Every structure is written in C-alpha cells, then in structure tokens.
Amino acid sequence: MGATEILTAGLKRGPSQFGPLGRNAPSSYADGMENSTNSKPGALQTPCVDPMSRAFEEARAAAARGEVPIGAVIVRDGQVLASAGNRTLADRDPTAHAEVLVIRAACAALGNERLTGCDLYVTLEPCAMCAGAISFARLRRVYYAAPDPKGGAVDHGPRFFDQPTCHHAPEVYSGIRESEAASMLRAFFGERR
C-alpha cells in the first residue's frame, strides 16, 4: 500500500543520517513532567509522567493490531488529555491517523473545538492532513520523534506550517527518541515483507 511504501522508503536510509537529537530538541521537553507531582487526588486526568513514552506505547499497540506503528498523545498543564494510535485498517478510514484521532478525543474531553495551550507528542513527523488538523486545533507545540522525508509535511514536502495560508503554526520540536521510532517502523515493515 502507498503509505507503507512511502514510510519505508523514507526510513530505509536509517537514522544514521540524523543526529541523536534534532536541531530543535527542546530544553523544555520535560515541561510535561513538571506538574506531575502537583496533580490533585481525584483529578480526572491522568498524571503525565512522560508523554512521549505514552505515544510509543500507543505506537506499539497499533503495531500489535497490524497497523502502521504510530502513536500520539495530547497534554495540557502536565496532564494527558488523550492518546491514540493509528487505526486506518481497523476503522477502514484513511483519515484515522493517530494525530487526527487524538485531536478528536482531546476536543471531546475538553468540550471545545480548539486545543489552545495543549501540546501534541507523536512518534513520526505529521503528514499534510495531520499538519492541517494540528493548525486548525490551535495546538501550542508539536513534539515528534522520527522525521518522515517521504510523507512528512512539517520539515519536509509542503512544510505546511511555514506557508502563508497556514494561520496558526505551533512550535515544533523534533528528534526526541528519533532512532527508537525509526527502528520500530523499520522492524514493522521488515516483518511484513
């Protein structure tokens, strides 16, 4: 299938072309953890220890379902609002990318069509569709693990957030646990060949 070929082609060259941390690797990556000790007993939301680890858990769960292993988490004020993995096969829905699903879930959790002040963690550079959804959702920051030179639309291809027709651009931080995410995708596609 197209997405498979695109992802595999993009990742074939391996993580060695990239440093262990992308140029944008933030010093503020631990932001999500700062408030974890402040969560009040009885709070409805789950304390957020490490949002990218949660995204990886979702990616692994997606792989176990036979989906492309991509996971995403949305955090606000140190709390996980929602998490999701790819469900394009299970839902027979080409738009059921992890980012779209987690945005829908977080909006439902907040009862709001905008996610102002919320941050997205995702294991792969978002595609053009997801970059559009991220912009419409008014997300504050995007943290992604592996770049996707063939299908990504943030730092590759259309560079969606840099276009004058994009009316809200999040801060973008890349390269967090990049080699781990790339290895997971390579392993997944390797097994399926």
Ligand SMILES: [Zn+2]
């Ligand atoms: Zn996408």
